[in-house]
Amino acid sequence: GEGKSTMIKAIMGEIDYEGKCELGHNALIGYFAQNQASLLDESLTIFETIDQIAVGEIRTKIKDLLGAFMFKGDDINKKVKVLSGGEKTRLAMIKLLLEPVNLLILDEPTNHLDMKTKDIIKDALKAFDGTLVVVSHDRDFLDGLVTKVFEFGNKRVKEHFEDINGFLRNKKMENLREVER
Numbered sequence: 001g002e003g004k005s006t007m008i009k010a011i012m013g014e015i016d017y018e019g020k021c022e023l024g025h026n027a028l029i030g031y032f033a034q035n036q037a038s039l040l041d042e043s044l045t046i047f048e049t050i051d052q053i054a055v056g057e058i059r060t061k062i063k064d065l066l067g068a069f070m071f072k073g074d075d076i077n078k079k080v081k082v083l084s085g086g087e088k089t090r091l092a093m094i095k096l097l098l099e100p101v102n103l104l105i106l107d108e109p110t111n112h113l114d115m116k117t118k119d120i121i122k123d124a125l126k127a128f129d130g131t132l133v134v135v136s137h138d139r140d141f142l143d144g145l146v147t148k149v150f151e152f153g154n155k156r157v158k159e160h161f162e163d164i165n166g167f168l169r170n171k172k173m174e175n176l177r178e179v180e181r
Contacts (some may be wrong), residue, residue, distance in 0.1 A: 002152035004135045008107050011133075023103075030101035034108050037088035040095075042081035046071050049080060049091055053098050069094050069120055086117045093121050102130035110138045139164055 010017040012031055023029070033039075040049060050062050058065070066076050069090045080088065089109075096104070104125070110118050118141055125132060125145060136142055142164040149160040149167040160167050168174070 002155075003157075004152050005107055007152075007157075008105055008133070008135060011105065027103050028099075028101045030096045030099050030104045032093065032096055032104070032106040032109050034111060036092040036096075037085060040080045040088055040092060042079065044080055045077050046080065046083075046091060047076040050094055050098065053095060058098065065094060065098075069124075070116070086113050089113060090117055090120065093124065097124055097128065103133070104128060104130060105133045107135045108137075109134065110136060110141045139168070 006015070008031075009015045010021055011023075012029070044052070046066065047062065050066065051059075054062055063076065066072075071087075071090070080091065083091065089112075093109070106125075109121060113121070118138070122141055122145055125134075132145070134142065134146060144163075146164055147162075149162065149164060151158045151160060151167070160170070162170070
């Protein structure tokens, strides 16, 4: 309730706001909302979902890419409508990572995901060659992924030039839920 998702909506131009939000002239944004998995076309198969957006050299590696996200063998012919929430989230993340973007904005990307899925997505994000903005309370997910922390609270945003563990150490906290108290 301190404005994290509101800030993202302002950056994405989804809400009106006072002030100024200026993106670099070459910024191409990829956005992962909390409901991203529900936006997939359920009539398509896993393979078709990715085949639609994969362009260039990556087209020859679609099956490898799907395999890296735990979609193996005949799984790729499953319809999106029969997938679990975690499977849909993995598929939505592949889709996002294939888009020609250099700024990824992720709003609570790990909600309702198991550890293996979180690790797969985290590894993919570590390999992302661009800027990453992540709204999350998941310390394990953020560990090794972020190099700067923005703390929202008391109607202010404070910038901390350290990773998540350094931030929590300096705050003398065990987890990110304590920040909200």
